[in-house]
Amino acid sequence: MKEQTNIPTGKVERASRFVTTGLKVGTNYLKHYTRKLIDPNISREELHADNAEDIYDTLSNLKGSALKVAQMLSMDKGMLPKAYTDKFAMSQYSAPPLSGPLVINTFVKTLGKTPAELYDTFDVKAANAASIGQVHKATKWGKELAIKIQYPGVASSVKSDLRIVKPFAMRIVGMNEVDMDKYFEEIESKLLEETDYKLELQRSVEVSTLCAHIPNLVFPQYYPELSSGKIITMDWLKGYHLKEFLLKNPSQEARNKIGQALWDFYQFQVHQLKKVHADPHPGNFLMREDGTIGIFDFGCIKEIPEDFYVNYFLLTDKEVLKDDVRRKQIYTSLEMIHPSDSDKEIAFFSTLFQKMIDMLTLPFTLPEFDFGDERYFQEIYAYMDYVANLKEVKESKVARGSRHSLYVNRTYFGLYSILSDLKANIKTGLPAL
Template sequence: MKEQNSIPTSKVARATQFVKTGVKIGGNYLKYNVKKIIDSETTKDELHQDNASDIYSSLSEMKGSALKVTQMLSMDKGMLPRAYREKFAMSQYSAPPLSGPLVVKTFKKYFGKSPQEMFDTFGMNAANAASIGQVHKATKDGKEFAVKVQYPGVSESIGSDLKMIRPIAIAMFGLNDKDVDRYMGEVAEKLIEETDYNLELKRSVEISEACSHIKGLFFPKYYPEFSCDKILTMDWLEGLHLNEFLNTNPSQEVRNSIGQLLWDFYDFQIHTLKQVHADPHPGNFLMRQDGTLGVIDFGCIKVIPAFFYDNYFALINFDTLEDHERTVEIFKTLDFITAVDSEQEAEFFTKLFKEMIYLLGKPFATDEFDFADDNYFESVYQYAEKLQNLDELKNAKVARGSQHGLYINRTYFGLYSILNELRAKVVTTRPEWLCAVGA
């Protein structure tokens, strides 16, 4: 893969990159319209392919929050045409890497030494490259390490990037442009946290130790002496990312084992730790043929406020939804229904969000759920499309739903998506009080 020798870091340079991308997309639409005139049966497939390639090419050069958005979009299967999802999925662990000199420059800036001076060996070619940083393999005293190096200028460009990709973010989260600031603030906060490798090291140690009792999960050890704000060093773990793993044609037993580990991992974090690894894309997991699972990235952690937890998961208990007054009370607390709603609007949105919760909470309504059920996922995608096209949502005076739900919903959507690709059947463990079974 071709390496990058520089990253646009100034506001002007990054804005110019966005403009260039817009010009390319305009050209793609012009080409499509001309072909459509010549042949009325021309489809948008080629247009989507061209746009996806141009957008990914541009954002992958910019790295940081711009590329992170494509990573998040690739997880939203119901949001984008296939061409975009497949291209954007590359941002999870296959973005163009930085060149060696820039990596050395980062080491010398923070440690005053080159990586070759700190390790016995250091692979200058990145093993993996994603949105915030890239990983290099190193050795010292017979041990193998994964060394994550952050791209230059990532943290400094988050604010300006989010302003420029605001329309994408609005579409991605289904928000109303009039009331988007608190949601964008949540996204910005998480992106800023992801660029703080000292914070990631602390959280990685805490959460991996707290989850170490889950048999079959494995985590790397972290090394503060080889880490800093922009460089994070951990054990090198062997395993395969999801697509590589599926290409080995694993048995159903192994698929189920890994799926169960994923479910149990998230169940424990959410319901016991009240903080969760909120970036469940395939690049953050390593799968093995013995049915074990490695977790390698704790950059994005969502701490769940008590009031949000109590109300959000009360709704997953379908008994709550049968209590109309209690449901309306929770909907108001979580901003699904607002003080400015008319009686008709409140009734409409109460019915709408009840339907959504029954659908998305279906895995909780049985002791075991088969995530290979494509009919279920198709119904979810169709419902998402329905929501996007509802005039009542598009023309709403306010955005709906607590900002705390952004990353919790994304966590479950990402988890469901991986389990679906694994074709895993999972025992849906959950707290005793969350007894939606038989609803």
């Protein structure tokens, strides 16, 4: 893959890249409808493929929060056409890497030495490249090490990138700026945390230590003396990313063991630690044929407030939700319905949410669940598509859902997606609340 020799860091330059991409997408639409006049049978798949290529090309060169958005979208298979999710999934671990001179410059600026002075060997060619940083392989003390290096300008461009994205998001979801602010504040705070590698190092050591007792999980050791605000040094973990792992045709036993380990990992964090690794995309896991899984990258950690936690998981209690008064209290606490809603709106959205909740929480209500059941996910995607196209939903100008639900929901959607790809059959259920 071709390396990048620079990343646009100025606000004007980055904004102009977004504008140029918008013009390309507009041209693609014009070409598509011109072709369709000649041949009415032409599908939108070619249009989606062209747009996905142009958008990803821009985002992958901008990197940072711009590319992170694509990464987040790639995790939700029901949100975008397949051409987009397939292309955007590349941002998880195979984005265009930075060139050697830029990598060396980061070491000199933050650790005061070149890689050659710090390690016995250092591969200047990146092994993996994602949205916030890229990984290089090195050796020291007779160990194989993974060196995570942050892209230049990522931290300083978070706020400006989100300001550019915000108007598009408002147009898509039909909300005003005030309602969207709480979500963008949450995203901005998490993206800024992800660019703080000192914080990530601290969290990586803490969470991996607390979760070390969970069977079949493998965590790297971290080396603070070879880390900085832009560099993290850790053990090199062996294994395969999800796509590579599935191509090896692993046994159902291995799929189930990995699926169980992931489920237990997330349940322990949510219910015991009340904070969770909120970036469950396949690029952060390395799977092995013996059923073990390596986990790293604790840059995005969502701390879960107690009040939100209690009400969120009361949604899995069917007996509690049968009580209309109690259910309304829970929905109001989670900001799914609002004090300004009319009785008609409360009834409409309560019914809408109830069905969605019943579907999404099904694994929590059963002792065992088969995530290989494609009918389950097809039903979820079909219902979400139905909801998105309802007139009442489109015309609602109120942001529904607490800001805390953004990353907690994202965590479970990402986990479900991986378990679905693994076709894992695992023990689920919830601890007593």
